[in-house]
Every structure is written in structure tokens, then in C-alpha cells.
Amino acid sequence: MRVPGVAWAFIAPALLVIGIFFLLPVAAGFALSLTDFDIYALADLRNLRFVGLDNYLHLLGAPLFWQALGNTLYFVVVGVPLSLGLSLGAALLLHARVARFTPFFRTALFAPVVTTLVAVAVVWRYLFQTRYGMVNYALGHIGIEPLDWLGDPRLAMPTIILLAVWKNFGYNMVIILANLQTIPEEVYEAARIDGASSFQQLVHITLPILWPTLMLVGILTTAGYFQLFAEPYVMTQGGPLRSTVSVLYFMYEEGFKWWNLGTASTAAVLLFALMFAVTWTFMRMTKREGTA
Amino acid sequence: MGGLRGTLRFFLGASVLLLGACSHSTSEQQTIRFWAMGREGEVVAQLLPEFERKNPGIRVEVQQLPWTAAHEKLLTAFASGALPDVCQLGNTWVPELTALDALADLNPLAASSPVVDARDYFPGIWDTNVVAGKLRGIPWYVDTRVLFYRSDLLKKAGFDKPPRSWDEWEHVLAAVKKQAGASRYAILLPLNEFEPLLALGLQQPEPLLSDDGRWGRFSSPGFRRALEFYVQMFRKDWAPSLSNAAIANVWTEFGRGYFSFYITGPWNIEEFKQRLPAERQRDWMTAPLPGPNGPGASTAGGSSLVIFRSSQHAQAAWRLIEYFSEPAVQVRFHELSGNLPPRRTPWRNKKLAGDVYVKAFFEQLERARTAPKVPEWERIVNEMQLAAEQVVAGEIDIEQATTVLDARVDAILEKRRWMLARKKSP
Numbered sequence: 129m130r131v132p133g134v135a136w137a138f139i140a141p142a143l144l145v146i147g148i149f150f151l152l153p154v155a156a157g158f159a160l161s162l163t164d165f166d167i168y169a170l171a172d173l174r175n176l177r178f179v180g181l182d183n184y185l186h187l188l189g190a191p192l193f194w195q196a197l198g199n200t201l202y203f204v205v206v207g208v209p210l211s212l213g214l215s216l217g218a219a220l221l222l223h224a225r226v227a228r229f230t231p232f233f234r235t236a237l238f239a240p241v242v243t244t245l246v247a248v249a250v251v252w253r254y255l256f257q258t259r260y261g262m263v264n265y266a267l268g269h270i271g272i273e274p275l276d277w278l279g280d281p282r283l284a285m286p287t288i289i290l291l292a293v294w295k296n297f298g299y300n301m302v303i304i305l306a307n308l309q310t311i312p313e314e315v316y317e318a319a320r321i322d323g324a325s326s327f328q329q330l331v332h333i334t335l336p337i338l339w340p341t342l343m344l345v346g347i348l349t350t351a352g353y354f355q356l357f358a359e360p361y362v363m364t365q366g367g368p369l370r371s372t373v374s375v376l377y378f379m380y381e382e383g384f385k386w387w388n389l390g391t392a393s394t395a396a397v398l399l400f401a402l403m404f405a406v407t408w409t410f411m412r413m414t415k416r417e418g419t420a
Numbered sequence: 421m422g423g424l425r426g427t428l429r430f431f432l433g434a435s436v437l438l439l440g441a442c443s444h445s446t447s448e449q450q451t452i453r454f455w456a457m458g459r460e461g462e463v464v465a466q467l468l469p470e471f472e473r474k475n476p477g478i479r480v481e482v483q484q485l486p487w488t489a490a491h492e493k494l495l496t497a498f499a500s501g502a503l504p505d506v507c508q509l510g511n512t513w514v515p516e517l518t519a520l521d522a523l524a525d526l527n528p529l530a531a532s533s534p535v536v537d538a539r540d541y542f543p544g545i546w547d548t549n550v551v552a553g554k555l556r557g558i559p560w561y562v563d564t565r566v567l568f569y570r571s572d573l574l575k576k577a578g579f580d581k582p583p584r585s586w587d588e589w590e591h592v593l594a595a596v597k598k599q600a601g602a603s604r605y606a607i608l609l610p611l612n613e614f615e616p617l618l619a620l621g622l623q624q625p626e627p628l629l630s631d632d633g634r635w636g637r638f639s640s641p642g643f644r645r646a647l648e649f650y651v652q653m654f655r656k657d658w659a660p661s662l663s664n665a666a667i668a669n670v671w672t673e674f675g676r677g678y679f680s681f682y683i684t685g686p687w688n689i690e691e692f693k694q695r696l697p698a699e700r701q702r703d704w705m706t707a708p709l710p711g712p713n714g715p716g717a718s719t720a721g722g723s724s725l726v727i728f729r730s731s732q733h734a735q736a737a738w739r740l741i742e743y744f745s746e747p748a749v750q751v752r753f754h755e756l757s758g759n760l761p762p763r764r765t766p767w768r769n770k771k772l773a774g775d776v777y778v779k780a781f782f783e784q785l786e787r788a789r790t791a792p793k794v795p796e797w798e799r800i801v802n803e804m805q806l807a808a809e810q811v812v813a814g815e816i817d818i819e820q821a822t823t824v825l826d827a828r829v830d831a832i833l834e835k836r837r838w839m840l841a842r843k844k845s846p
Contacts, residue, residue, distance in 0.1 A: 167795055168839055170499060171520040175839065257668050279666045281813070367612055367663055369809055384492060385801045 158171070160394035170387070183394035193395065195370055196378040197402075202285055203292070203374065204353045211293045211349055212342065213352045215300035222301075238298040245295065249362035252291055253278065278364055281371035288359050288372050295359075296352075300345040308334070309339045343414040344412075347407055354403045375399045421617030422543035430453040451479045452733045452740060453504035456489045458560075460508055460723065463756045464520065478736045498522050505731040506740055511548040511724045514556050523556040524727040524734060530555055535742040540763040543644065544720040544788030551793050557724030557761030558741050561753070562717045563685045564788045565615050565709065566780045568692065570680040572703040582707035586649060589710040593658045596680045607653060607681035608673075610664035611812060615719055616683040619709055620646035621804075622789045623716040629829070631792035634837045645712070647808060647818055654812045655845045661699035661812050671695035674704070685721070690758045691779045706780035708787070720788035722762060760785075796832050803828050806835070 148177045161183055163169070169176040218237055222230050240248065255262050256277035277287045294339040311334065319329050335342075357380065360372040366381070373381075375395060383392030446560045456464050461484030468480050483504065485493055491513065497503045498520055509517065515816070517523050530536045536558055538546055549557040569582055577596045583589035596606040603715060609616050621628055624642025627636065653659040660679075667673055672681060675696045682688075692704060709718045725744060727737045743749060750761040760781055767782055791797055807821040816824070 166835060167495075167516060167519060168835060169447075170495065171522075253665065254668070258662075258666055260668060276662075276666065279662055364663075364665065365612065365811075367665075367811055369815070370806065377552065386796075387495065 157396055160389055161397050163390045165389040165393075167387045173244060179390070183390055184398070187391065187394050187398065192370065192373070193375075193378060196373045196375050199372060200354060200356060200374045200376075203356050205352060206286075207289045207292055207353050208346065208350050210289065211297050212300065212346060214293060214297040215304055215345070216338075216342070218297065218301045219304040219308055220330075222305055229348075236303075238302060240295045241298040243295075244356050246362055248295060249359075253363065256287055279368055281369040284364055284368055285316060286354075286370045288363060291363065292353070292356070292359050296349070300349060303345055304338065304341060308385070309337055311337050322412045340414070343410070347410045347414075350410065351403060351407055354399065354406070435439065443627075449477055449479060450733050450736045451481055452506060452731075452736050453481050453483065454489075454737075454740065455483050455485055455504045455507040457485045457490050457508050457723070459757055460759070461485065463753070466756060467744070467749060467753065469586045470749075471740060474743070475736075475739055478510070478739060480740060501730065501840060503728040503730050505733050506725060506727050506737040506841075508560060508723050509557060509726045511557065511559070511720070511722055512791070512798060514549055514726070515551050515793040515797065516722060517726070518551040518554075518556050519795045522728055522730070523730070524729045526558060526727065526738075528557045528737045528761050529734075530558065533738075533742060536613045536745050537763075540765055540786040542720075542764070542788060543715075544790055545722060545762045545785065547790045547840040548720050548722075548793065549724050558745060560723045560725045560744060561757075561759035562762045562785060562788070563687075563721035563723075563760070564781060564784050565683050565685055565721075566718065566784050567709055568674070568682045568684055568688060569704055569707060570674070570677060570704060573677055573680040582705070583710045584708075585710050585714050586716075588711050593653065593681070594656070597656070597658050600677065600680070604677060605660050605679045606658040607683075608662075608667070608670070608679040609650070609653060609659045609683065610667065611661060611809050612663040612805065614664075614801045615685075617646065617650050617805065617808050618791065618801055619683070619716075619718045620650055622719060622791065623709075623711045626790065629792040629800075629833075630793065631700075632793050632840070634833060634840065636800070636826040636833070638807075638825045638829065644818055644822055647811065650808060651811050675700050685756060686760050686778070687783055706777050708780050708784040715783070715787065717787045717789040718784050721792050753832065794836060796836060799832055800829050803832070 162178060162180060164177045164179050164183070186195040221227060222234055222237075227233070254260075256264075257278060258274055258276045260263060261277070265275065268274065272355045275283060277283050291374060316329055316334055319333055324332065355376050357376040360366055360377055361380075364372045366373040366377050376399065379392045379395040379399070382395060454464075461482065464482055468482065472479060486800075490510075494503070494509075494513075494517070498517075503522065514523070530538065541559055542562065545559045545562050549555060549559060557593070567582060572583070573596060574580070574592060577599045578591065579595065583592045591706075593606040600606060602608050621643050624640070624646055626637060626640040626642040628637060628643065630637040654661050662672070671691060672684065672695070673679065674692070693701070693766040696704065709716050711717065725741045727734055727741070731737055744753070745763070747761075747763070747765040747769075750763070751771060753759060754766070755773065756762060760778065761772070767773060772778060791801070794800075803825060807816075807825040810816050811818055811821045
């Protein structure tokens with residue numbers, strides 16, 4: 129098919145903007161990942177060395193990078209299902225016919241999404257404070273010894289997951305709720321006449337109709353959770369014992385704290401490759417579901 | 421109404437013309453741009469009118485940077501050629517900006533200066549500004565770490581004087597911990613703060629990096645001794661294994677006796693005075709850091725004033741640095757900010773000489789020791805603290821920690837070795 133010149137003229141502005149502000153930086157980032165750009169190279173470009181794939185080999189052999197990758201995967205694998213489950217549950221509860229004060233609850237559950245993370249982090253740090261925190265105080269009443277939520281390397285990531293899930297589930301909840309409200313009442317009515325229980329209605333009607341939406345929010349949430357950064361940045365600064373360092377946090381430290389832009393770009397490329405693979409798999413799954 | 425508005429407009433127009441005329445008549449006036457950080461950025465505004473009165477030809481334009489953004493701002497300004505004339509710089513950043521070749525050599529200016537006299541400065545602090553034999557900054561204020569302690573709790577444990585050596589310190593810590601019981605501690609060493617361990621490491625005879633900063637030397641007997649001493653404080657339960665995020669409020673906890681020793685810097689004098697309850701005010705004091713055998717060294721931190729090589733007004737910028745270095749101005753700066761002067765003369769002023777809390781700092785400053793002056797230092801010291809944290813958590817032992825640390829530091833310094841080798845060969 130021949131694209132007429134007029135069509136090119138129409139899309140040229142958009143292409144130009146995408147080219148300058150997206151493609152060019154991405155290409156530059158990839159080029160940087162093949163060099164050892166650092167503070168010395170900033171002083172004098174002659175100090176820049178082309179290192180080929182050395183950065184990649186170095187990162188793939190660095191325990192700290194693997195730890196960051198492991199932490200990120202932990203966050204995604206636990207955080208995404210938890211977040212989606214909570215969103216779905218909350219949406220179903222809000223949609224239930226017996227629910228009262230729905231506008232109030234809808235707003236309350238959505239509120240964390242629109243509050244500033246930094247402000248939230250301050251409150252959470254008080255809540256999870258080891259000696260005076262409300263959480264340990266409450267746990268104390270049921271006989272559980274105080275836990276060092278943010279200071280114990282085994283507990284820090286779960287605490288970050290709790291924060292992220294609480295902060296984000298409202299967003300998906302609203303999307304799912306909107307979809308729920310589009311399901312015609314007649315379908316349920318027919319099912320009830322056929323004698324379907326509430327659980328059967330949920331499994332055979334609600335979930336199949338919601339499926340495309342769930343996939344969409346699943347993909348978006350996964351892509352978002354892979355880019356974990358702000359939560360550990362404000363809560364733990366990657367500690368204790370680097371148990372909350374995510375790939376993005378690792379990248380930030382390499383790039384902006386230590387100014388090793390070469391290594392940081394390499395981490396970015398690797399994260400991109402990983403996210404691309406995961407998202408692509410998801411897409412394949414939805415397509416197969418769609419055609420089945 | 422119309423008449424009034426017209427008159428106003430006339431006056432406004434006339435004053436604009438006058439202003440224009442003013443700036444024309446003093447065309448030889450220079451404007452120097454000065455970047456200052458954090459609290460200092462706020463305080464200098466009160467010192468500048470006098471400078472401008474004494475130097476009618478120079479106008480100073482201050483820009484205030486938050487500490488958290490300063491490093492990035494400096495590097496981007498360097499990359500885009502937008503650096504100011506004169507700037508406040510944390511003295512650990514001096515080697516980095518020297519590596520960028522961004523700083524003017526101040527040797528010739530300082531040598532002929534009637535105000536800046538190197539011999540009057542604390543040697544450890546002055547030394548942080550000398551990189552590869554060239555003077556790159558003039559110390560503006562100093563920061564070193566000393567012991568803050570609860571004198572009443574020490575007395576209760578049977579000591580009326582603070583410890584001077586590691587041996588004494590161990591005795592005091594053990595006794596205080598015994599008094600304090602299981603839920604309280606003798607000392608607070610936040611696991612994400614590198615300064616206490618760095619100070620212990622600097623007290624050792626061996627340098628932390630060897631061969632002009634080419635290789636890590638953390639497996640030296642000295643540093644191992646320091647790490648052992650540090651780690652045992654956690655092993656023996658004298659210190660809680662906490663990061664400072666887990667301490668809601670150090671001042672309150674110190675007041676409650678959650679810990680009796682705290683290694684920290686001069687800004688906390690003012691904080692303790694203000695935040696500890698009135699009945700606790702007689703119960704705390706400062707003391708120099710104990711060393712392996714008698715009083716030991718501590719870190720040499722603080723800020724320096726530097727002139728960028730790109731500056732067109734180096735002479736005027738130097739006048740400003742000289743003004744800030746005058747003992748009288750330093751005393752006033754101390755009054756305004758609580759910062760401690762880097763030279764000895766202002767310390768004779770009765771305001772400083774009479775302050776019992778700063779006395780320990782004065783003594784400590786004579787023994788402040790410079791950390792290795794390589795641009796990678798900040799990263800190296802972070803790795804050091806991470807290794808220490810791993811030992812405290814029991815993940816690795818001291819032997820492994822120092823070996824791994826040396827390997828990591830050697831990897832970080834690879835580029836530096838390449839640079840140094842290249843500089844020599846061409």
C-alpha cells in the first residue's frame with residue numbers, strides 16, 4: 129500500500145515529537161550502556177571507554193544486581209496478585225446489592241491513590257515503628273511480640289508490598305467497578321431462574337465478562353510494579369541489608385548517586401528486556417483466551 | 421483620579437530612568453554569583469551587607485541550594501557551563517570536582533593573603549582541601565564527630581569521667597549496659613550511618629586506601645581491629661541493631677535513657693539544648709572520641725569555599741572568601757548558624773571559649789583526620805558500611821567482610837587506576 133504524501137505530512141508532527149523525545153533518548157541510553165560513562169568522562173570525553181558488552185557481563189555477574197532483581201520479582205509476584213485480588217474484592221463488595229454508603233466507601237478506598245506518597249510514607253513509618261507504632265501496639269494485644277517491620281531484612285519487603293498494595297488498589301478497583309456496572313442485570317436474572325448460586329454466578333458470569341478488563345489492569349499493574357522505586361526510596365532507602373533495593377533503585381544509585389551512567393543504562397536496558405518479555409507473555413495469554 | 425494616576429505614572433517612569441542611569445554610572449561594578457547550601461544559604465544573607473559596604477565595587481548574588489539536590493545541580497551546571505563564581509562545597513566533594521578540573525587552584529591567592537593563614541587552620545580540615553598538592557578550597561566551617569553522653573547515667577554506673585581509650589570505653593559500655601537492663605542500651609550506632617565506623621577506621625595507623633588511592637586496604641590489621649571493635653558493640657548487646665529510620669526521635673530517646681552514648685556532630689548541640697526537657701539539661705555532655713590507646717582521631721568533615729575555574733571574577737570571589745575567613749566574621753557566622761570555625765583564632769572569642777559543649781569539638785578538631793581523597797570515596801564508604809551491616813547481621817564474618825570489601829573497592833577504583841596510568845604514560 130502506498131501512503132500518500134499528505135498522510136505523512138499529517139503524522140509528521142507526532143513522529144517528530146516521538147522521535148526527539150522518545151526514540152532518540154532510548155537510542156542514546158542504549159549507546160551509553162555500551163560505554164563506561166562516568167564522572168571522569170563528564171570531565172573529558174577522551175576518558176570515555178567503549179566497553180562493548182562488558183557492562184552487561186559485569187552486571188549479570190554482580191550479586192547486588194541479582195539481589196535487586198530478586199527483590200523486584202518478589203515485589204511483583206506477591207504484590208500484583210494481592211493488589212488485583214484486593215481491587216476485585218473491593219469492587220465486588222461495592223457493587224453488591226446489599227452494600228450501603230457506597231459513595232463513601234468508594235471515595236475512602238480510592239483516597240490512598242490520590243494522596244502523596246511522601247506524606248503517606250511518614251504516616252506509615254510511624255504506624256510501623258518498632259517500639260511505639262500502632263501496628264505493634266495492636267499486635268501486642270493479641271500476644272504477638274513487637275516486630276521490626278522496616279529494620280528486619282525479612283520483613284522490610286513485605287511491609288513495602290503492603291504499602292504499595294494499599295496505595296494502589298483503589299485505582300484498579302474503580303476500573304473494575306466501572307466494568308461491573310456495565311454487566312446487564314438480565315444475565316444474572318436468567319442465571320438465577322436457572323438456579324445458579326451466587327458463587328456460580330460469580331465464576332460463570334461475572335469473571336468471564338470481566339476477564340479482558342482484569343487482563344488489562346493486570347498488565348498495567350505488572351508493568352507499574354516492575355518499576356518499584358518511590359516506596360523504598362521514601363521508606364527504607366533500599367535497606368536494611370539492601371533487602372528493598374529494586375532494579376530501578378539500583379539504577380538510580382548507579383546513575384544519579386554514583387554517576388555511573390554506563391552501568392545505570394545497562395540496568396535500564398535489562399529491566400526493559402525483562403518487562404517486555406513478561407508483558408508480551410501476558411498479551412499472548414489474553415489473545416489465546418480471546419480466540420478460545 | 422486621572423490626575424493622580426498620571427502623576428504616579430510620571431514618578432514611576434522617572435524612577436525607572438534614574439535606576440537605569442545608576443546602573444550606567446557604575447559600569448565597573450562586578451556581580452559575583454555565590455551558591456550556598458541548606459541553612460548556610462539562609463544565613464549568609466545577613467553577612468553580605470557588610471561585605472558589600474566594604475567592597476563597593478562588588479555585588480553578591482546568592483543562590484540557595486538544598487543539600488539533597490546540590491550534587492546533581494553542580495554536575496549538570498558543570499556539564500552545561502553554568503557554574504557560579506564561588507560556591508560552598510562539602511569537603512568530600514572537593515576531590516570529585518577536582519577530577520572534573522572545575523576548581524581553581526587557590527595556592528597563589530592564599531600564599532599572598534593577609535587573612536587566610538594556613539597555620540591557623542586545623543591541619544586535618546585544611547588537608548581535606550589539598551588534592552594532589554594543590555589547594556582547591558578554603559575551609560568555611562567544620563564538622564567532626566564526638567561522643568555525646570549522659571553524664572548522670574555514667575555516674576550511676578560508677579564513672580565520673582568520659583572514657584579516653586577503647587579499653588576504658590569498653591568498661592564504661594559494659595557497666596552502663598548492666599545498669600540499663602535488657603530493654604535499654606549503652607550506645608546508639610545507627611546501622612546506616614558510616615561516620616562512627618569511619619572514625620574508628622581513621623584512628624588506625626594504616627590508611628584505608630593504598631598506593632595513592634588505587635587499591636582498597638580494608639583487610640589491614642588496623643581496619644579489622646576497628647571493625648571488630650564496632651561489631652562487638654552489637655554482639656555484646658551494648659548497641660541496638662537499628663537503622664536511624666527505626667529511631668523515631670533520637671533526642672527523646674536520649675532523654676529517656678534508651679542509650680547513653682551517641683556519636684554525632686556539632687549541629688546536635690543546639691538540638692539537644694532545645695529538645696531535651698529542662699530537667700535533663702544538666703545530664704549530658706560532649707567528649708572527644710576515645711582511641712585505641714588514649715584520645716583518638718575522628719572524621720574531618722565540613723564545608724569549604726571554592727572558586728570555579730570558569731569564573732571571570734576570581735579576584736572578587738577571593739575577596740568574598742577572605743571576608744568569610746576573617747575571625748570576626750566567623751564568630752558572627754557561628755552565632756547565626758551554630759557552625760564551628762575551621763581556624764583557631766575565632767575559638768578564643770569568649771562566646772566559643774566559654775561554651776562547655778563545644779570544648780570537646782575544639783580538642784577533637786586538632787586530631788581530625790582526612791579520609792582518602794578520591795572522587796569515589798562516598799561510594800566506597802557506603803560499601804564499607806554495608807559490609808559492616810552484613811557482619812552485624814551475622815551473614816558473613818570479619819575475615820570475609822574485609823576481603824569482599826577490598827575486592828569491591830578495587831573494582832570501583834578500576835577507572836581511577838586506568839586514569840592515573842594514562843596520565844603518566846603520554
